[in-house]
Amino acid sequence: MQVEQVALKTIVTATVNENKRLFITKRVFPEIHIEDDLIVASDSKWLRFILGQFVTNAVKYTFEANKKIVISAIKKDDYVQLAICDEGIGIPASDLSRVTKAFFTGENGRKTGESTGMGLYLAKEICEKLGHDLAISSEVGKGTIVTVTFTN
Known part of the structure; x- marks a missing residue:
């Protein structure tokens, strides 16, 4: 991994563009609220990978169609916090502590039949290697917020 200074909005925009067909098919609309000049220390290739998972x-x-996914970032004195907020089905409380475990698909993953249980596990492992904190909060029926914290 090669940690360097990367423009966060550029990486987020590229990730959204890579997934535009999925957004169109599901009729879900992305919103990006990140300052153009916001820089974080990360590996651009692996950051794109983890953002792609989220x-x-x-x-x-x-x-449901016509829902939003809002990707935003705030800069504090010694860190930047990136949040990916959706209006999806949410994660049951009983699954939340296990969603980053290898091969765990949870109740919702079994419903779609597409889940391998590896995406969030790999994202968590990569975040740890890059020194980024990962937090996931969710409420069933309301949505999920995935937060990545970059220390400067």
């Missing part, structure tokens, strides 16, 4: 999960588990 974005595809957000779209995949949003079953």
Whole structure:
């Protein structure tokens, strides 16, 4: 992994564009609220990979059309916090602590039949290697928020 200074909005926009067919098919609309000049220390290739996992999960588990996925970032003195917020089906509380475990598909993953249980596991492992904190909060019927914190 090669950690360098990367423009966060550029990586997020590229990830959204890579998944535009999925957004169109599911009729889910992305919104990006990130300052153009916001820089974080990360590996651009692996950051795109983990963001791809979060974005595809957000779209995949949003079953109703005309919902939004909002990707935003805030800069504090010594960190940047990136949040991917969806209006999907949410994750049951009983599954939340296990969604980043290898091969865990959970109740919702079994419903779609597409889940391998590896996406969030790999994303968590990569975040750890890059020194990024990962947090996932969710409410059934309301949606999920995935937060990545970059320390500067």
